[in-house]
Amino acid sequence: MQKKDFLLKRYQWLLIGFLVLIVCLSTASFHFIKNQEQTKTNKTKKAAASSYTTLKDKAAQSGSVEQLVNKTYHLSRDYVPGDLVTLNVQSVRPVQLRKEAAAALTQMFGAAAKEGITLVANSGYRSYEDQEKIFAQHVQTMGEAKANAISSKAGESEHQLGLAVDLTCAEMSGDLQQSFENTAEGKWIAAHAQDYGYIIRFPKGAEAQTGYEYEPWHVRYVGVSLAQKIKKSGLCYEAYLKKHGADRVQ
Ligand SMILES: [Zn+2]
Incomplete structure:
Protein backbone atom coordinates (compact mmCIF):
# COMPACT_ATOMS: atom_id res chain seq x y z
CA MET A 1 0.00 0.00 0.00
CA TYR A 52 8.92 54.47 -52.21
CA THR A 53 10.20 57.12 -54.63
CA THR A 54 10.04 60.80 -53.88
CA LEU A 55 9.96 63.68 -56.34
CA LYS A 56 13.40 64.68 -55.03
CA ASP A 57 14.76 61.21 -55.89
CA LYS A 58 13.29 61.46 -59.39
CA ALA A 59 14.70 64.97 -59.88
CA ALA A 60 18.16 63.62 -59.05
CA GLN A 61 17.83 60.57 -61.32
CA SER A 62 19.65 60.76 -64.63
CA GLY A 63 17.31 60.22 -67.56
CA SER A 64 14.05 60.75 -65.63
CA VAL A 65 11.60 63.27 -67.12
CA GLU A 66 11.68 65.02 -63.73
CA GLN A 67 15.47 65.47 -63.79
CA LEU A 68 16.49 68.85 -62.43
CA VAL A 69 19.16 70.68 -64.38
CA ASN A 70 20.09 74.25 -63.57
CA LYS A 71 23.03 76.42 -62.53
CA THR A 72 23.59 74.10 -59.54
CA TYR A 73 22.81 70.66 -60.98
CA HIS A 74 24.79 70.07 -64.17
CA LEU A 75 24.99 67.54 -66.98
CA SER A 76 28.27 66.02 -68.08
CA ARG A 77 29.82 66.76 -71.46
CA ASP A 78 28.95 63.29 -72.72
CA TYR A 79 25.29 63.26 -71.63
CA VAL A 80 23.15 62.58 -74.73
CA PRO A 81 19.58 61.28 -74.34
CA GLY A 82 19.20 57.89 -75.98
CA ASP A 83 15.74 58.43 -77.46
CA LEU A 84 15.93 61.68 -79.43
CA VAL A 85 13.52 62.05 -82.34
CA THR A 86 13.15 64.82 -84.91
CA LEU A 87 9.88 66.73 -84.62
CA ASN A 88 7.43 66.82 -87.47
CA VAL A 89 5.95 70.22 -86.63
CA GLN A 90 6.39 73.77 -87.91
CA SER A 91 9.84 74.91 -86.80
CA VAL A 92 12.52 77.52 -87.44
CA ARG A 93 15.17 74.78 -87.81
CA PRO A 94 15.16 70.98 -87.42
CA VAL A 95 14.20 70.35 -83.80
CA GLN A 96 14.88 67.21 -81.77
CA LEU A 97 13.38 66.17 -78.43
CA ARG A 98 13.17 62.96 -76.40
CA LYS A 99 10.46 60.65 -77.73
CA GLU A 100 7.94 61.22 -74.90
CA ALA A 101 8.37 65.00 -74.96
CA ALA A 102 8.16 65.04 -78.77
CA ALA A 103 4.88 63.09 -78.78
CA ALA A 104 3.41 65.46 -76.17
CA LEU A 105 4.57 68.53 -78.10
CA THR A 106 3.08 67.23 -81.36
CA GLN A 107 -0.21 66.66 -79.55
CA MET A 108 -0.03 70.17 -78.07
CA PHE A 109 0.65 71.81 -81.46
CA GLY A 110 -2.30 69.87 -82.90
CA ALA A 111 -4.67 70.95 -80.12
CA ALA A 112 -3.56 74.59 -80.52
CA ALA A 113 -4.05 74.43 -84.30
CA LYS A 114 -7.67 73.32 -83.77
CA GLU A 115 -8.20 76.63 -81.96
CA GLY A 116 -6.51 78.65 -84.72
CA ILE A 117 -3.22 78.96 -82.80
CA THR A 118 -0.09 78.31 -84.86
CA LEU A 119 2.84 77.43 -82.65
CA VAL A 120 6.36 77.27 -84.09
CA ALA A 121 9.28 75.42 -82.48
CA ASN A 122 12.53 77.36 -82.45
CA SER A 123 15.01 75.11 -80.66
CA GLY A 124 14.90 71.78 -78.82
CA TYR A 125 17.77 69.44 -77.96
CA ARG A 126 21.21 71.05 -77.92
CA SER A 127 24.44 69.18 -77.30
CA TYR A 128 27.01 70.26 -74.70
CA GLU A 129 29.17 71.62 -77.53
CA ASP A 130 26.26 73.55 -79.11
CA GLN A 131 25.58 75.18 -75.74
CA GLU A 132 29.26 75.99 -75.28
CA LYS A 133 29.26 77.90 -78.60
CA ILE A 134 25.98 79.74 -77.84
CA PHE A 135 27.19 80.85 -74.42
CA ALA A 136 30.54 82.04 -75.80
CA GLN A 137 28.70 84.14 -78.44
CA HIS A 138 26.48 85.71 -75.75
CA VAL A 139 29.49 86.52 -73.57
CA GLN A 140 31.11 88.27 -76.55
CA THR A 141 28.08 90.44 -77.27
CA MET A 142 26.80 91.19 -73.75
CA GLY A 143 29.39 90.18 -71.16
CA GLU A 144 29.34 87.16 -68.83
CA ALA A 145 26.86 88.41 -66.19
CA LYS A 146 24.10 89.20 -68.70
CA ALA A 147 24.89 86.08 -70.73
CA ASN A 148 24.45 83.99 -67.57
CA ALA A 149 21.06 85.55 -66.82
CA ILE A 150 19.61 84.90 -70.26
CA SER A 151 21.39 81.73 -71.30
CA SER A 152 23.19 78.72 -69.86
CA LYS A 153 26.75 77.60 -69.64
CA ALA A 154 27.36 74.17 -71.19
CA GLY A 155 26.07 71.41 -68.89
CA GLU A 156 23.60 73.75 -67.20
CA SER A 157 20.99 73.75 -69.96
CA GLU A 158 17.79 71.71 -69.98
CA HIS A 159 18.05 71.75 -73.77
CA GLN A 160 20.81 69.13 -73.35
CA LEU A 161 18.20 66.94 -71.61
CA GLY A 162 16.09 66.92 -74.78
CA LEU A 163 13.12 67.89 -72.62
CA ALA A 164 13.03 71.64 -73.25
CA VAL A 165 11.85 73.55 -76.28
CA ASP A 166 11.72 77.23 -77.20
CA LEU A 167 8.46 78.29 -78.85
CA THR A 168 7.64 81.19 -81.11
CA CYS A 169 5.06 82.24 -83.70
CA ALA A 170 4.65 84.24 -86.93
CA GLU A 171 3.96 87.44 -84.99
CA MET A 172 7.39 87.09 -83.33
CA SER A 173 9.00 86.35 -86.72
CA GLY A 174 10.42 83.18 -85.21
CA ASP A 175 12.22 85.18 -82.54
CA LEU A 176 12.40 84.64 -78.75
CA GLN A 177 11.29 87.74 -76.85
CA GLN A 178 9.34 88.37 -73.65
CA SER A 179 6.59 89.98 -75.77
CA PHE A 180 5.68 86.41 -76.79
CA GLU A 181 3.47 86.43 -73.68
CA ASN A 182 1.18 89.01 -75.36
CA THR A 183 0.66 87.01 -78.54
CA ALA A 184 -2.30 84.62 -78.95
CA GLU A 185 0.23 81.76 -79.08
CA GLY A 186 2.02 82.87 -75.90
CA LYS A 187 -1.30 83.21 -74.06
CA TRP A 188 -2.42 79.79 -75.25
CA ILE A 189 0.83 78.22 -74.03
CA ALA A 190 0.55 79.91 -70.62
CA ALA A 191 -2.98 78.53 -70.26
CA HIS A 192 -2.61 75.01 -71.70
CA ALA A 193 1.03 73.79 -71.69
CA GLN A 194 0.56 71.89 -68.41
CA ASP A 195 -2.16 69.72 -69.94
CA TYR A 196 0.48 68.34 -72.32
CA GLY A 197 3.14 67.90 -69.61
CA TYR A 198 4.99 71.19 -70.15
CA ILE A 199 5.72 74.03 -67.74
CA ILE A 200 7.00 77.55 -68.36
CA ARG A 201 10.29 76.82 -66.69
CA PHE A 202 11.48 80.38 -65.97
CA PRO A 203 8.36 82.20 -64.83
CA LYS A 204 8.04 85.90 -64.11
CA GLY A 205 9.01 86.72 -60.51
CA ALA A 206 11.06 83.54 -59.99
CA GLU A 207 14.34 84.97 -61.29
CA ALA A 208 16.08 84.63 -57.91
CA GLN A 209 15.23 80.92 -57.68
CA THR A 210 15.72 79.87 -61.30
CA GLY A 211 18.69 82.15 -62.00
CA TYR A 212 17.09 83.23 -65.30
CA GLU A 213 15.13 86.16 -66.57
CA TYR A 214 11.48 85.50 -67.44
CA GLU A 215 11.24 83.31 -70.56
CA PRO A 216 7.60 82.84 -71.65
CA TRP A 217 8.87 80.85 -74.65
CA HIS A 218 10.96 78.20 -72.90
CA VAL A 219 8.84 75.21 -71.93
CA ARG A 220 10.06 72.07 -70.18
CA TYR A 221 8.48 68.64 -70.27
CA VAL A 222 7.97 66.98 -66.86
CA GLY A 223 4.89 64.81 -67.56
CA VAL A 224 1.23 65.81 -67.36
CA SER A 225 0.52 65.06 -63.71
CA LEU A 226 3.54 66.96 -62.36
CA ALA A 227 3.14 69.84 -64.85
CA GLN A 228 -0.46 70.36 -63.73
CA LYS A 229 0.56 70.31 -60.06
CA ILE A 230 3.39 72.81 -60.64
CA LYS A 231 1.08 75.10 -62.64
CA LYS A 232 -1.56 74.97 -59.89
CA SER A 233 1.06 75.79 -57.23
CA GLY A 234 2.17 78.92 -59.07
CA LEU A 235 5.78 78.02 -58.17
CA CYS A 236 8.85 77.53 -60.34
CA TYR A 237 10.30 73.99 -60.40
CA GLU A 238 13.04 74.79 -57.86
CA ALA A 239 10.52 76.19 -55.36
CA TYR A 240 8.08 73.37 -56.01
CA LEU A 241 10.80 70.80 -55.31
CA LYS A 242 11.71 72.56 -52.09
CA LYS A 243 8.08 72.38 -50.94
CA HIS A 244 7.06 69.00 -52.37
CA GLY A 245 10.39 67.13 -52.69
CA ALA A 246 9.18 64.44 -50.27
CA ASP A 247 5.98 63.82 -52.24
CA ARG A 248 5.62 60.29 -53.50
CA VAL A 249 5.86 59.76 -57.25
CA GLN A 250 5.50 56.61 -59.36
ZN1 LIG B 1 15.24 77.56 -74.03
Missing part, protein backbone atom coordinates in the same frame (compact mmCIF):
# COMPACT_ATOMS: atom_id res chain seq x y z
CA GLN A 2 2.74 2.35 0.98
CA LYS A 3 4.76 1.32 -2.03
CA LYS A 4 1.75 1.95 -4.25
CA ASP A 5 1.29 5.44 -2.72
CA PHE A 6 4.92 6.16 -3.23
CA LEU A 7 4.74 5.13 -6.89
CA LEU A 8 1.57 7.17 -7.38
CA LYS A 9 3.26 10.25 -5.94
CA ARG A 10 6.28 9.64 -8.09
CA TYR A 11 4.07 9.47 -11.19
CA GLN A 12 2.25 12.60 -10.05
CA TRP A 13 5.53 14.48 -9.90
CA LEU A 14 6.50 13.11 -13.25
CA LEU A 15 3.17 14.23 -14.68
CA ILE A 16 3.57 17.70 -13.15
CA GLY A 17 7.11 17.88 -14.52
CA PHE A 18 5.88 16.83 -17.94
CA LEU A 19 3.10 19.47 -17.90
CA VAL A 20 5.55 22.19 -16.85
CA LEU A 21 7.81 21.14 -19.71
CA ILE A 22 4.90 21.34 -22.18
CA VAL A 23 3.92 24.82 -20.93
CA CYS A 24 7.54 26.01 -21.23
CA LEU A 25 7.90 24.59 -24.73
CA SER A 26 4.67 26.10 -25.98
CA THR A 27 5.53 29.53 -24.49
CA ALA A 28 8.92 29.37 -26.19
CA SER A 29 7.48 28.34 -29.53
CA PHE A 30 4.81 31.06 -29.25
CA HIS A 31 7.52 33.68 -28.78
CA PHE A 32 9.54 32.17 -31.62
CA ILE A 33 6.57 32.34 -34.04
CA LYS A 34 5.77 35.88 -32.88
CA ASN A 35 9.37 36.96 -33.54
CA GLN A 36 9.33 35.31 -36.95
CA GLU A 37 6.14 37.18 -37.84
CA GLN A 38 7.63 40.45 -36.56
CA THR A 39 10.73 39.92 -38.74
CA LYS A 40 8.49 39.19 -41.72
CA THR A 41 6.44 42.37 -41.10
CA ASN A 42 9.63 44.42 -40.77
CA LYS A 43 10.95 42.95 -44.03
CA THR A 44 7.68 43.82 -45.81
CA LYS A 45 7.82 47.34 -44.38
CA LYS A 46 11.44 47.69 -45.53
CA ALA A 47 10.54 46.48 -49.04
CA ALA A 48 7.69 49.00 -49.18
CA ALA A 49 10.06 51.75 -48.03
CA SER A 50 12.63 50.95 -50.73
CA SER A 51 10.02 51.07 -53.51
Whole structure:
Protein backbone atom coordinates (compact mmCIF):
# COMPACT_ATOMS: atom_id res chain seq x y z
CA MET A 1 0.00 0.00 0.00
CA GLN A 2 2.74 2.35 0.98
CA LYS A 3 4.76 1.32 -2.03
CA LYS A 4 1.75 1.95 -4.25
CA ASP A 5 1.29 5.44 -2.72
CA PHE A 6 4.92 6.16 -3.23
CA LEU A 7 4.74 5.13 -6.89
CA LEU A 8 1.57 7.17 -7.38
CA LYS A 9 3.26 10.25 -5.94
CA ARG A 10 6.28 9.64 -8.09
CA TYR A 11 4.07 9.47 -11.19
CA GLN A 12 2.25 12.60 -10.05
CA TRP A 13 5.53 14.48 -9.90
CA LEU A 14 6.50 13.11 -13.25
CA LEU A 15 3.17 14.23 -14.68
CA ILE A 16 3.57 17.70 -13.15
CA GLY A 17 7.11 17.88 -14.52
CA PHE A 18 5.88 16.83 -17.94
CA LEU A 19 3.10 19.47 -17.90
CA VAL A 20 5.55 22.19 -16.85
CA LEU A 21 7.81 21.14 -19.71
CA ILE A 22 4.90 21.34 -22.18
CA VAL A 23 3.92 24.82 -20.93
CA CYS A 24 7.54 26.01 -21.23
CA LEU A 25 7.90 24.59 -24.73
CA SER A 26 4.67 26.10 -25.98
CA THR A 27 5.53 29.53 -24.49
CA ALA A 28 8.92 29.37 -26.19
CA SER A 29 7.48 28.34 -29.53
CA PHE A 30 4.81 31.06 -29.25
CA HIS A 31 7.52 33.68 -28.78
CA PHE A 32 9.54 32.17 -31.62
CA ILE A 33 6.57 32.34 -34.04
CA LYS A 34 5.77 35.88 -32.88
CA ASN A 35 9.37 36.96 -33.54
CA GLN A 36 9.33 35.31 -36.95
CA GLU A 37 6.14 37.18 -37.84
CA GLN A 38 7.63 40.45 -36.56
CA THR A 39 10.73 39.92 -38.74
CA LYS A 40 8.49 39.19 -41.72
CA THR A 41 6.44 42.37 -41.10
CA ASN A 42 9.63 44.42 -40.77
CA LYS A 43 10.95 42.95 -44.03
CA THR A 44 7.68 43.82 -45.81
CA LYS A 45 7.82 47.34 -44.38
CA LYS A 46 11.44 47.69 -45.53
CA ALA A 47 10.54 46.48 -49.04
CA ALA A 48 7.69 49.00 -49.18
CA ALA A 49 10.06 51.75 -48.03
CA SER A 50 12.63 50.95 -50.73
CA SER A 51 10.02 51.07 -53.51
CA TYR A 52 8.92 54.47 -52.21
CA THR A 53 10.20 57.12 -54.63
CA THR A 54 10.04 60.80 -53.88
CA LEU A 55 9.96 63.68 -56.34
CA LYS A 56 13.40 64.68 -55.03
CA ASP A 57 14.76 61.21 -55.89
CA LYS A 58 13.29 61.46 -59.39
CA ALA A 59 14.70 64.97 -59.88
CA ALA A 60 18.16 63.62 -59.05
CA GLN A 61 17.83 60.57 -61.32
CA SER A 62 19.65 60.76 -64.63
CA GLY A 63 17.31 60.22 -67.56
CA SER A 64 14.05 60.75 -65.63
CA VAL A 65 11.60 63.27 -67.12
CA GLU A 66 11.68 65.02 -63.73
CA GLN A 67 15.47 65.47 -63.79
CA LEU A 68 16.49 68.85 -62.43
CA VAL A 69 19.16 70.68 -64.38
CA ASN A 70 20.09 74.25 -63.57
CA LYS A 71 23.03 76.42 -62.53
CA THR A 72 23.59 74.10 -59.54
CA TYR A 73 22.81 70.66 -60.98
CA HIS A 74 24.79 70.07 -64.17
CA LEU A 75 24.99 67.54 -66.98
CA SER A 76 28.27 66.02 -68.08
CA ARG A 77 29.82 66.76 -71.46
CA ASP A 78 28.95 63.29 -72.72
CA TYR A 79 25.29 63.26 -71.63
CA VAL A 80 23.15 62.58 -74.73
CA PRO A 81 19.58 61.28 -74.34
CA GLY A 82 19.20 57.89 -75.98
CA ASP A 83 15.74 58.43 -77.46
CA LEU A 84 15.93 61.68 -79.43
CA VAL A 85 13.52 62.05 -82.34
CA THR A 86 13.15 64.82 -84.91
CA LEU A 87 9.88 66.73 -84.62
CA ASN A 88 7.43 66.82 -87.47
CA VAL A 89 5.95 70.22 -86.63
CA GLN A 90 6.39 73.77 -87.91
CA SER A 91 9.84 74.91 -86.80
CA VAL A 92 12.52 77.52 -87.44
CA ARG A 93 15.17 74.78 -87.81
CA PRO A 94 15.16 70.98 -87.42
CA VAL A 95 14.20 70.35 -83.80
CA GLN A 96 14.88 67.21 -81.77
CA LEU A 97 13.38 66.17 -78.43
CA ARG A 98 13.17 62.96 -76.40
CA LYS A 99 10.46 60.65 -77.73
CA GLU A 100 7.94 61.22 -74.90
CA ALA A 101 8.37 65.00 -74.96
CA ALA A 102 8.16 65.04 -78.77
CA ALA A 103 4.88 63.09 -78.78
CA ALA A 104 3.41 65.46 -76.17
CA LEU A 105 4.57 68.53 -78.10
CA THR A 106 3.08 67.23 -81.36
CA GLN A 107 -0.21 66.66 -79.55
CA MET A 108 -0.03 70.17 -78.07
CA PHE A 109 0.65 71.81 -81.46
CA GLY A 110 -2.30 69.87 -82.90
CA ALA A 111 -4.67 70.95 -80.12
CA ALA A 112 -3.56 74.59 -80.52
CA ALA A 113 -4.05 74.43 -84.30
CA LYS A 114 -7.67 73.32 -83.77
CA GLU A 115 -8.20 76.63 -81.96
CA GLY A 116 -6.51 78.65 -84.72
CA ILE A 117 -3.22 78.96 -82.80
CA THR A 118 -0.09 78.31 -84.86
CA LEU A 119 2.84 77.43 -82.65
CA VAL A 120 6.36 77.27 -84.09
CA ALA A 121 9.28 75.42 -82.48
CA ASN A 122 12.53 77.36 -82.45
CA SER A 123 15.01 75.11 -80.66
CA GLY A 124 14.90 71.78 -78.82
CA TYR A 125 17.77 69.44 -77.96
CA ARG A 126 21.21 71.05 -77.92
CA SER A 127 24.44 69.18 -77.30
CA TYR A 128 27.01 70.26 -74.70
CA GLU A 129 29.17 71.62 -77.53
CA ASP A 130 26.26 73.55 -79.11
CA GLN A 131 25.58 75.18 -75.74
CA GLU A 132 29.26 75.99 -75.28
CA LYS A 133 29.26 77.90 -78.60
CA ILE A 134 25.98 79.74 -77.84
CA PHE A 135 27.19 80.85 -74.42
CA ALA A 136 30.54 82.04 -75.80
CA GLN A 137 28.70 84.14 -78.44
CA HIS A 138 26.48 85.71 -75.75
CA VAL A 139 29.49 86.52 -73.57
CA GLN A 140 31.11 88.27 -76.55
CA THR A 141 28.08 90.44 -77.27
CA MET A 142 26.80 91.19 -73.75
CA GLY A 143 29.39 90.18 -71.16
CA GLU A 144 29.34 87.16 -68.83
CA ALA A 145 26.86 88.41 -66.19
CA LYS A 146 24.10 89.20 -68.70
CA ALA A 147 24.89 86.08 -70.73
CA ASN A 148 24.45 83.99 -67.57
CA ALA A 149 21.06 85.55 -66.82
CA ILE A 150 19.61 84.90 -70.26
CA SER A 151 21.39 81.73 -71.30
CA SER A 152 23.19 78.72 -69.86
CA LYS A 153 26.75 77.60 -69.64
CA ALA A 154 27.36 74.17 -71.19
CA GLY A 155 26.07 71.41 -68.89
CA GLU A 156 23.60 73.75 -67.20
CA SER A 157 20.99 73.75 -69.96
CA GLU A 158 17.79 71.71 -69.98
CA HIS A 159 18.05 71.75 -73.77
CA GLN A 160 20.81 69.13 -73.35
CA LEU A 161 18.20 66.94 -71.61
CA GLY A 162 16.09 66.92 -74.78
CA LEU A 163 13.12 67.89 -72.62
CA ALA A 164 13.03 71.64 -73.25
CA VAL A 165 11.85 73.55 -76.28
CA ASP A 166 11.72 77.23 -77.20
CA LEU A 167 8.46 78.29 -78.85
CA THR A 168 7.64 81.19 -81.11
CA CYS A 169 5.06 82.24 -83.70
CA ALA A 170 4.65 84.24 -86.93
CA GLU A 171 3.96 87.44 -84.99
CA MET A 172 7.39 87.09 -83.33
CA SER A 173 9.00 86.35 -86.72
CA GLY A 174 10.42 83.18 -85.21
CA ASP A 175 12.22 85.18 -82.54
CA LEU A 176 12.40 84.64 -78.75
CA GLN A 177 11.29 87.74 -76.85
CA GLN A 178 9.34 88.37 -73.65
CA SER A 179 6.59 89.98 -75.77
CA PHE A 180 5.68 86.41 -76.79
CA GLU A 181 3.47 86.43 -73.68
CA ASN A 182 1.18 89.01 -75.36
CA THR A 183 0.66 87.01 -78.54
CA ALA A 184 -2.30 84.62 -78.95
CA GLU A 185 0.23 81.76 -79.08
CA GLY A 186 2.02 82.87 -75.90
CA LYS A 187 -1.30 83.21 -74.06
CA TRP A 188 -2.42 79.79 -75.25
CA ILE A 189 0.83 78.22 -74.03
CA ALA A 190 0.55 79.91 -70.62
CA ALA A 191 -2.98 78.53 -70.26
CA HIS A 192 -2.61 75.01 -71.70
CA ALA A 193 1.03 73.79 -71.69
CA GLN A 194 0.56 71.89 -68.41
CA ASP A 195 -2.16 69.72 -69.94
CA TYR A 196 0.48 68.34 -72.32
CA GLY A 197 3.14 67.90 -69.61
CA TYR A 198 4.99 71.19 -70.15
CA ILE A 199 5.72 74.03 -67.74
CA ILE A 200 7.00 77.55 -68.36
CA ARG A 201 10.29 76.82 -66.69
CA PHE A 202 11.48 80.38 -65.97
CA PRO A 203 8.36 82.20 -64.83
CA LYS A 204 8.04 85.90 -64.11
CA GLY A 205 9.01 86.72 -60.51
CA ALA A 206 11.06 83.54 -59.99
CA GLU A 207 14.34 84.97 -61.29
CA ALA A 208 16.08 84.63 -57.91
CA GLN A 209 15.23 80.92 -57.68
CA THR A 210 15.72 79.87 -61.30
CA GLY A 211 18.69 82.15 -62.00
CA TYR A 212 17.09 83.23 -65.30
CA GLU A 213 15.13 86.16 -66.57
CA TYR A 214 11.48 85.50 -67.44
CA GLU A 215 11.24 83.31 -70.56
CA PRO A 216 7.60 82.84 -71.65
CA TRP A 217 8.87 80.85 -74.65
CA HIS A 218 10.96 78.20 -72.90
CA VAL A 219 8.84 75.21 -71.93
CA ARG A 220 10.06 72.07 -70.18
CA TYR A 221 8.48 68.64 -70.27
CA VAL A 222 7.97 66.98 -66.86
CA GLY A 223 4.89 64.81 -67.56
CA VAL A 224 1.23 65.81 -67.36
CA SER A 225 0.52 65.06 -63.71
CA LEU A 226 3.54 66.96 -62.36
CA ALA A 227 3.14 69.84 -64.85
CA GLN A 228 -0.46 70.36 -63.73
CA LYS A 229 0.56 70.31 -60.06
CA ILE A 230 3.39 72.81 -60.64
CA LYS A 231 1.08 75.10 -62.64
CA LYS A 232 -1.56 74.97 -59.89
CA SER A 233 1.06 75.79 -57.23
CA GLY A 234 2.17 78.92 -59.07
CA LEU A 235 5.78 78.02 -58.17
CA CYS A 236 8.85 77.53 -60.34
CA TYR A 237 10.30 73.99 -60.40
CA GLU A 238 13.04 74.79 -57.86
CA ALA A 239 10.52 76.19 -55.36
CA TYR A 240 8.08 73.37 -56.01
CA LEU A 241 10.80 70.80 -55.31
CA LYS A 242 11.71 72.56 -52.09
CA LYS A 243 8.08 72.38 -50.94
CA HIS A 244 7.06 69.00 -52.37
CA GLY A 245 10.39 67.13 -52.69
CA ALA A 246 9.18 64.44 -50.27
CA ASP A 247 5.98 63.82 -52.24
CA ARG A 248 5.62 60.29 -53.50
CA VAL A 249 5.86 59.76 -57.25
CA GLN A 250 5.50 56.61 -59.36
ZN1 LIG B 1 15.24 77.56 -74.03
